[in-house]
C-alpha cells in the first residue's frame with residue numbers, strides 16, 4: 001500500500017433526526033465576527049471587560065433549516081449557543 005493521502009478536517013455539528021432517529025452532520029461555515037456589542041451580549045461581558053482576541057476566536061454560521069440525509073425530513077435548527085427554552089426569538093423570525 002502506498003502513502004495515504006491527507007484529508008482536510010472541517011468543523012461540523014451533529015444533529016439527530018426526530019423522524020428516523022439517525023445522526024446527521026452539518027458542516028460549520030466560517031463567518032465574520034459580529035459587531036462588538038453582539039459579542040459582549042453573546043459572551044455576557046460587562047462594558048469594561050476585554051473582548052476576546054479575534055485571532056483566538058473562530059466564528060461559524062449554521063444553516064437555519066436542515067434536511068435529514070436519510071428520510072429527507074426538514075427541521076429548523078437550534079444553534080448550540082442558544083439554550084432550549086430560549087428559542088422563542090428564533091421561531092418568530094422564521095415565520096415564513
Ligand SMILES: [Zn+2]
Pocket residue numbers: 017018019020021022068069070071072073
Ligand atoms: Zn431522518
